[in-house]
Amino acid sequence: MIDPPKPLPRLRSPPRRCHSVIAFHGSTKFVELGPRFFSSKSGGTGVGTSPLPVLAPPAVGQWLLVSSALVFAVIVVGGVTRLTESGLSITEWRPVTGILPPRSVEDWNAEFDKYKATPEFKLMNHSITLEEFKNIFYMEWGHRILGRVIGIAFIAPLAYFAFRKKLSPSMPAKLTGMASLIGFQGVLGWYMVKSGLEDSIMDTPGGVPRVSQYRLAAHLGTALVLYGGMLGTGLAVIQDWKYARSGAWSGSKTVSWETVLSNPIIKSFTRKSRALTALVFLTALSGAFVAGLDAGLLYNEFPLMGGSIAPPMDELFSPAYAKAADGSDTWWRNIFENPTTVQFDHRLLAMTTYVSTCLLYFHSRRNAVRSLLPPTARRSMAAAFLMANVQVMLGLATLLYLVPVPVAAAHQAGSVALLSSMISTLVALRRPSVAAQLWRKAKIVAP
Structure with a gap:
């Protein structure tokens, strides 16, 4: 007795794909979206589309x-x-x-x-x-x-x-x-x-x-x-x-941002970069108090102030600036209203910012860090190091020459330039946005 022929196995149809029409710099790009962009709850055919979010040009x-x-x-x-x-x-x-x-x-x-x-x-x-x-x-x-x-x-x-x-x-x-x-x-x-x-x-x-x-x-x-x-x-x-x-x-096609940003060395470097950016901002802000009180016209010498590293304590925290009857506001009013204290604080912040920038730059030059940092981050840190040195020279010239307008204006511009370098460093160490990641996964390329 001859057995009846076995039924042929049913072949599964290949996953259906959808083509999305994308406007790209005035051109139209047909992009094939795979099953990962489809919704399992779409009606009828069981296939739906999940549109890509807008990506700013x-x-x-x-x-x-x-x-x-x-x-x-x-x-x-x-x-x-x-x-x-x-x-x-x-x-x-x-x-x-x-x-x-x-x-x-x-x-x-x-x-x-x-x-x-x-x-x-x-x-x-x-x-x-x-x-x-x-x-x-x-x-x-x-x-x-x-x-x-x-x-x-x-x-x-x-x-x-x-x-x-x-x-x-x-x-x-x-x-x-x-x-x-x-x-x-x-x-x-x-x-x-x-x-x-x-x-x-x-x-x-x-x-x-x-x-x-x-x-x-x-x-x-x-x-x-x-x-x-x-x-x-x-x-x-x-x-x-x-x-x-x-x-x-961040300037490289061969570096995987997931690998770089998950590395403990880069995580630590990013935290230090954020702290330094905040310090640069605070130092620039303290310069506004120096300008507002004309504190740059006092103690036009460096690194000493009146023959010593710091002015006398009774001058730094003079009771003359207190307004409360019990003098409880002496310390903070001197910090913000005493020209001598304001200049001293700005000096401390400026020197701390300079040393911190140099240390972070030299840290970025270490082989273990340099090999992981993307090119844009390395260039931004080099720019920050350069601007920190320029700022020191401009700051000293502003102080020693009794605040000449061109030099003092350049000093203020230099503080913004230093802040710009640190912001550029932080942007270079950020992960791509969700929209950019989705567009990249969909392999949308400009024609």
Whole structure:
């Protein structure tokens, strides 16, 4: 008896695939998405699609870098405004009508009359001429106009990119926060200037008409936060795009970011880089107190202060600065209001920042660390080391030569450049965004 033929085994059909049409720099790219992008709950055929999240194009990163450059410029211009005693020349805050400077002789005389009513004119500049007034007026006016330019240059492209859906999922909230910070900066700037226009200065023995060092530090600190956010986000956008497009991460196509970032040596290096970035920020912020109190005009020598490493203790913590009846606020008021203590603290922070930067740089040159660090991180640390040395020379020149305006402005710019190098280091050590990882896994490549 012949057995009946066995039925042939059923062949499983290959997994169905879906082609997604992706707009890529104005071109259309058909990308085959594998089963990992399908949903098991899709109806009918059992196959669905999970769309890729938006990945911000390089244009977004370039716009953020340009915006950060404008903020860098306004920080430097603001420093020059403070150094030239120009910040109190405009006595009103008119966000719209203040865009245009005075154009007629009558307008200039009216503006000059307003300045004549200020404590600064009465105590310091009572012999100033109209032409000299115009010089300080234009300096402050230029600073304010640059702030308005930043607002327009940031908000208009932000609206465009949001409308065209060019922003990655995490970016709208972050960029909206930056836009709000720009508006807050304008309010904070006027709040700072207003502190130098108060008539109570006239009744203070030995009073000097200048803005509050607390408000000046807040104004600078907010600008540095805004700058760091724009720069870091812009660099991250460009880095994510390069990774999604070619697999290059922080300047290398052969390095696996998972392997690098999971290494204990790199984890430790990243923590130290974050701590150093915070120290650079704190040192720059302490410089605002030095500028606000004109503390750079004291003890114009280095490394000694009056023949010793530190001034006498009764000068560092003078009871004259206490306002509480029991003197309980002596220590902190001296730290923030005593020019001698403020300069001493800034020296300590600056030297600590310099030594820390050098140590971290030389640590990055060790074979065990250097072999793991991606190229961009190594270059950024080298830039930080270079800027730290430049900053030391600029700081010493500013101190020894009694705060010349060009050198002091370069010193402030150098602090922002050093901060930029550390931010670049941190961005180089970040993992690609989720959107960049998904695009890379889908092998989306620009045509």
